Amino acid sequence: MGWSRAVITFVARIDTWRSTHVSERMFVLFLAFIVGLLSAVAAFLLHWLIRQIVALLTGGFESTSFNLLYLVYPVVGILLTMLFVRYVVKDNISHGITRILYAISQNHSRLKIHNTWSSVIASAITIGFGGSVGAEAPIVLTGSAIGSNLGKLFRLDSHTLMLLIGCGAAGAIAGIFKAPIAGLVFTLEVLMIDLTMASLMPILVSCVTATCFTYIFSGDAALFSFHLDNMWTVERIPACLGLGIFCGIVSLYFIRAMGFCEGIFARFKDKPILKLIMGGSLLSALIFLFPSLFGEGYDSINLLLNGTGEDDWGKVLNNSLFAGHERYLVLYIFLVLITKVFATSATNGGGGCGGTFAPSLFVGCFSGFLFSRLWNIYEIGVYVPEKNFALMGMAGVMSGVMHAPLTGIFLIAELTGGYSLFLPLMIVSVSSYLTIILFEPHSIYGARLAKEGKLITHHTDHAVLTLMQLDSVIDRDFLAVEADTELGTIVHKISRSTGTVIPVVDAGGNLLGELHLNKIRHVVFRPELYHHFTAKQLMQESKAVLTDRLPMTVVMNTFDETHADFLPVLNEEGHLKGYVSREHVYTQYRRMVADMSED
Numbered sequence: 001m002g003w004s005r006a007v008i009t010f011v012a013r014i015d016t017w018r019s020t021h022v023s024e025r026m027f028v029l030f031l032a033f034i035v036g037l038l039s040a041v042a043a044f045l046l047h048w049l050i051r052q053i054v055a056l057l058t059g060g061f062e063s064t065s066f067n068l069l070y071l072v073y074p075v076v077g078i079l080l081t082m083l084f085v086r087y088v089v090k091d092n093i094s095h096g097i098t099r100i101l102y103a104i105s106q107n108h109s110r111l112k113i114h115n116t117w118s119s120v121i122a123s124a125i126t127i128g129f130g131g132s133v134g135a136e137a138p139i140v141l142t143g144s145a146i147g148s149n150l151g152k153l154f155r156l157d158s159h160t161l162m163l164l165i166g167c168g169a170a171g172a173i174a175g176i177f178k179a180p181i182a183g184l185v186f187t188l189e190v191l192m193i194d195l196t197m198a199s200l201m202p203i204l205v206s207c208v209t210a211t212c213f214t215y216i217f218s219g220d221a222a223l224f225s226f227h228l229d230n231m232w233t234v235e236r237i238p239a240c241l242g243l244g245i246f247c248g249i250v251s252l253y254f255i256r257a258m259g260f261c262e263g264i265f266a267r268f269k270d271k272p273i274l275k276l277i278m279g280g281s282l283l284s285a286l287i288f289l290f291p292s293l294f295g296e297g298y299d300s301i302n303l304l305l306n307g308t309g310e311d312d313w314g315k316v317l318n319n320s321l322f323a324g325h326e327r328y329l330v331l332y333i334f335l336v337l338i339t340k341v342f343a344t345s346a347t348n349g350g351g352g353c354g355g356t357f358a359p360s361l362f363v364g365c366f367s368g369f370l371f372s373r374l375w376n377i378y379e380i381g382v383y384v385p386e387k388n389f390a391l392m393g394m395a396g397v398m399s400g401v402m403h404a405p406l407t408g409i410f411l412i413a414e415l416t417g418g419y420s421l422f423l424p425l426m427i428v429s430v431s432s433y434l435t436i437i438l439f440e441p442h443s444i445y446g447a448r449l450a451k452e453g454k455l456i457t458h459h460t461d462h463a464v465l466t467l468m469q470l471d472s473v474i475d476r477d478f479l480a481v482e483a484d485t486e487l488g489t490i491v492h493k494i495s496r497s498t499g500t501v502i503p504v505v506d507a508g509g510n511l512l513g514e515l516h517l518n519k520i521r522h523v524v525f526r527p528e529l530y531h532h533f534t535a536k537q538l539m540q541e542s543k544a545v546l547t548d549r550l551p552m553t554v555v556m557n558t559f560d561e562t563h564a565d566f567l568p569v570l571n572e573e574g575h576l577k578g579y580v581s582r583e584h585v586y587t588q589y590r591r592m593v594a595d596m597s598e599d
Contacts, residue, residue, distance in 0.1 A: 025198075027154075028160060028164075029205055031147075032205040032206045034150065035164060035167045036174075036175070036208070037213055038146045039171035039175050039206070040214045042116075042120055042172070043139045043143075043210075044217040044218060046139055049124035050135060050295070053124065053127075057073055057128070057129065057130075058294075068288075070291060070319075071284040071287075073129045074131060074132075074287055074294075075276070075280035075283070077128065078276060078280050078347065078350045078351045079280070079351070080125050080129070081125045081352050082352075084121065089114055089118045089122070091112065091114065091118075093114075093141075098445050100140065100169065101445060104165060104191065109148060109151075109158050109164075110148055110152060110158075111149065111165070115141055117142070119138035119141050119142050120142055123138035126347060126352035126353045126354050127295050127296060127354055130283075130287055131354055132340065133344050133356070133358065134357040134358025135296065135354065135355070135358065136355050136357035137355020137357050139172045139176055140169045140172045140173065140355075142172065143167075143168030143171050144165040144166075146168050147164030147165050147168030148161055148164060150164060163198075163199050165191070166187040166191055166199065167202050167203055169183075169186065170203045170206050170207050170210075171207060173411075174207040174210040175210035175213070176214075176223070177223055177411060178211050178223070178414070179411050180211045180414075181207075181414060182415075183203075183210070183211075184203055185404070185407050185410055187203055188406070189403070189405075190404050190445060224415055225302060228388070230385040232388070232424050233382075235381075236381075236424065238381055239372070239384045240392065240427040241431055243372070243389055243393060244396055244435065245431055246367065246396075247364065247367055247393055247396025247432040248400050248436045250337070250363060250367045250397055251397050251399075251432060251436045252435075252439050254400075255401060255444050257342070257345070258344070258345055258444060261341070262345060265345070265348075275349060278346070278349070278350065279346040282343075282346040282350075283350065286339050286343045289339075290335060291319040292316055293336065293340060296362070297359075300336075300366075301390075303315050304316065304366070304387065304390045306387065307387060308387070313386075314326035316329070316333070317329065317332055330373055330374065330377075333366050333369060333370045333373070340362060340366075341359070341363070344356060356401065356444060360397050360401040361397075363397050364393040366393070367393040367396070368389040368393020368396065369387075372384045388421060391425075392412075392424055392428045394412050395408040395409055395411070395429045396429055396432040399430075399433045400432040400433060401444050403436070403437070403442065403443035405432070405433040406429075408425075409425045409429045412425060413425060470551075470569070473580055473581075473588060474548070474579070475578050475581060475584070476577065478502075479493045481493055481505075482505060482506065482507070483504055483512055483536040484534050484535070485504075487529060487534070487538070488527075490535060494517065500518065500565070500566070501517075501579060502514065503576055504535045504536070511542070511545065511568055511570065512539065513535075513536075513539030513540055513541055514542050514568070515535060515538055516540070519540065520538050543563075543567070544562045544567055545569075546567050546568065546569045547569070548569050548570065548571050548577055552585075555585065559585065564582065565581065566579045566580065566581055567579065567582075
């Protein structure tokens with residue numbers, strides 16, 4: 001207690017000093033720098049932990065044959081992660097980026113303090129032991145949580161907290177991949193944070209800071225190595241368009257299959273042991289058959305990006321039952337592409353912790369290689385280099401799965417230095433995005449929230465309604481009467497009421513009807529009738545009834561359809577919780593629009 005009190009006092013002194021010596025804008029830039037630095041540290045630490053665990057577990061494996069330990073390690077990793085989350089964290093830390101989107105739209109941009117470290121440890125265990133997921137989403141959640149909690153520490157408003165969350169996410173992406181521009185556009189496309197002049201500089205500061213410190217920590221080596229040895233030509237435009245459409249279809253499969261698997265595991269949410277057995281068994285079997293599914297799969301990606309022939313590409317088959325049989329390479333690539341989504345779902349569904357960022361890159365690389373290999377085998381058109389198309393496939397599937405073509409283009413270009421392929425990257429990413437939006441209007445991250453009406457978008461009016469909370473506009477100060485209450489008592493209640501509507505409820509607090517003062521005015525001023533009428537005789541049904549979990553878009557539509565001035569709100573038990581005023585809702589809406597537009 002003494003330590004925490006000392007920290008609070010120290011922060012209060014800093015806050016007092018900065019309020020008189022440092023402008024708000026400069027202070028936010030300083031916090032953006034700190035967030036970028038800490039995001040880079042978290043990214044470096046997570047990847048270091050994963051490398052150490054993988055080296056310890058698989059360092060002695062023979063590359064020319066399969067290994068039975070592939071059946072054991074993933075289950076152990078999921079079990080350890082599940083125990084860590086259940087008994088140490090004691091909170092749900094899955095779906096990192098979806099959790100960020102929820103915090104922005106529904107929780108005033110507030111993330112819990114354990115999110116600054118819990119995802120790093122949990123995902124390191126999961127991925128190090130072979131979980132077929134990515135480390136990127138946990139790091140993005142970590143960076144965002146650092147930004148959110150720094151803002152909370154200095155009592156900043158929710159608008160600034162949202163910006164710092166964006167700084168953390170951008171810094172995480174920039175730090176992981178050494179790609180500052182990709183980090184910037186990621187916050188714009190995926191987190192839906194509008195790029196205004198007020199938000200541009202802090203996010204850029206965070207991206208550049210994270211990238212620079214990552215170079216200091218890990219040197220100038222890229223996460224993926226790629227050397228362009230076959231320049232792109234205009235004759236390959238049809239192949240690029242075909243690859244983009246193929247990536248869009250693969251992205252659709254990725255999202256739908258992931259949703260299907262999540263639905264199955266969700267049925268057993270109260271049976272963690274059964275989920276562990278199901279997920280662990282499926283994951284172990286898949287990794288045993290296809291060792292490329294072990295962990296993030298970045299080694300396999302580098303093999304396809306740098307291979308020049310069957311001998312190089314055949315190394316992807318190492319440790320598998322297919323080892324030494326390069327003639328089955330295309331079949332192996334296809335099977336791995338298909339099963340990756342099930343391996344990822346089994347990892348998270350079984351109790352592991354990880355994201356879909358790296359799996360989308362993995363599936364994209366295998367998709368690009370498969371498409372180009374078949375294109376060349378069957379001589380559909382001019383020759384296309386497999387390594388180039390494997391690279392473009394990464395951008396294509398990422399663009400489709402995340403609904404983020406700019407992120408796909410800039411991330412792959414920055415990640416590999418493949419700027420010479422910028423135009424084909426654009427063709428593939430855009431065509432993939434245009435293909436998938438015909439079937440899926442939302443990204444894999446936003447689909448869950450979109451179904452509940454809780455996804456913030458770039459449309460200002462919709463964004464404001466998403467950020468508004470129904471609970472914040474409910475007036476709970478109301479005087480209710482029961483059905484047998486006489487008019488005289490009602491008049492007495494009216495004299496003490498500030499509203500124009502009096503609810504009529506039963507003994508259990510359930511709404512029966514309403515008394516509108518303008519509708520009973522003709523009897524209110526006639527004392528001789530005070531004992532002749534009761535609330536039941538004078539009440540009328542409400543034009544509509546709201547529940548306290550409805551999104552504000554539905555609330556606003558209900559007001560527009562009914563033309564009501566007041567609407568009752570019921571809780572989950574059906575009891576009257578309060579009233580919402582049309583005037584109050586529209587006043588708050590206009591104020592939030594003005595606040596969002598003033599930047």
